[in-house]
Amino acid sequence: MTTPLLRRTTEVFDVETGHWHLLKAQLPAGRSSLAAANVHDHTVLAIGGATGAAAMPQATAEVHALSLRRWHGAH
DSSP states (O other): OOOOOOBOOOEEEETTTTEEEEOSOOOSSOBBSOEEEEEETTEEEEEOOEETTTTEEOOOEEEEETTTTEEEEOO
């Protein structure tokens, strides 16, 4: 069994240019198989996924405010 690759990086897709852009802000913990959604203008929500060598499922979410360039826990 292969251990999933855990990433802390954040990329956003620019629909106007058709390109992905790497952001400076990283997730608090590396995750695999997470879901992401554009909540509203310039805010991204990262939901669930798995962390750690055992790929433990997570019931957490983080919010990235592009204007603030940082991640914080969702309440």
